[in-house]
Amino acid sequence: MLLVNEGIEVMIETTIQMSKTSRQTSLYQPKQQGLRFPEIPTFTTPQEERKYRKEHLVAACREFARQGLDYGFAGHLTVRDPEHPHLYWTNPMAVHFAQVKISNLILVDHEGRVVKGEYAVNQAGFVLHAALHEKHPDIVAVCHAHTVFGTAFSALGTKIEPITQDAAAFYEDHVVIVEDAGKVAVEADAGHKVASVLKGSRAIIHQNHGIFTVSRHSIDAAAFWFTALERCCQQQLLIYSTGAKPKLIDAASSRYSREHVGSEYIGWLHFQPIYEYLTQSQPDLFD
Numbered sequence: 001m002l003l004v005n006e007g008i009e010v011m012i013e014t015t016i017q018m019s020k021t022s023r024q025t026s027l028y029q030p031k032q033q034g035l036r037f038p039e040i041p042t043f044t045t046p047q048e049e050r051k052y053r054k055e056h057l058v059a060a061c062r063e064f065a066r067q068g069l070d071y072g073f074a075g076h077l078t079v080r081d082p083e084h085p086h087l088y089w090t091n092p093m094a095v096h097f098a099q100v101k102i103s104n105l106i107l108v109d110h111e112g113r114v115v116k117g118e119y120a121v122n123q124a125g126f127v128l129h130a131a132l133h134e135k136h137p138d139i140v141a142v143c144h145a146h147t148v149f150g151t152a153f154s155a156l157g158t159k160i161e162p163i164t165q166d167a168a169a170f171y172e173d174h175v176v177i178v179e180d181a182g183k184v185a186v187e188a189d190a191g192h193k194v195a196s197v198l199k200g201s202r203a204i205i206h207q208n209h210g211i212f213t214v215s216r217h218s219i220d221a222a223a224f225w226f227t228a229l230e231r232c233c234q235q236q237l238l239i240y241s242t243g244a245k246p247k248l249i250d251a252a253s254s255r256y257s258r259e260h261v262g263s264e265y266i267g268w269l270h271f272q273p274i275y276e277y278l279t280q281s282q283p284d285l286f287d
């Protein structure tokens, strides 16, 4: 993975396979030495990386709670196990996002069997998330919740338009899925249909259902881009509710913004102050 040292990018071999997107650097990384700035961690063992992924998965759940993205027992956040790629960690069924902690996470296989943990897995969550993880071995993390704006926006069956710099992050990088629109996905076939349409994109708007984000980098990036997509849905609905037609960002500028402020690395970076805030204000997430 890349570290920045006096402006020189240094490739450091790790035993952990990282996706190519995780090696992206950014203009946001300071060239000046000695300043505090989040660095992507390196791991020497799968155990270290598992601990990191679980802690950040819990923090992502807590952030979903903080933003009011819960809806009863709906909503699933998953992160692939670094050592056993056919297994993924997720939040337990019927536990509020605000009460997810390290000790109640569950480890689930692609057949929906809980192989570690005391709680059940949400059937609809398993169907969709397992299909995405199984069909796309490069995907590290998936987020989905039944949010107010994402779900409302999904009923339009349309894409996020490049109406703001933030929205440009999703330009040409999300799909609208109309398969099984509004039909709850509790059978494996439904998950496979959704997974087959995703291809290389980072987000799904599932018509009449809601939004999904995936990351080939980290649960941090998946979670941040989920909250960003929810905001984009809100903003687009807000603008169109005025009756005025927004001015769109042109294609070249949208792509430029996406490359600079919409990368996986930027998503990870956005999540770091959230992680710091949550771990200090809600230390029980480590229980």
Ligand SMILES: [Zn+2]
Binding pocket: 074, 075, 124, 144, 145, 146, 209, 210
């Ligand atoms: Zn759902």
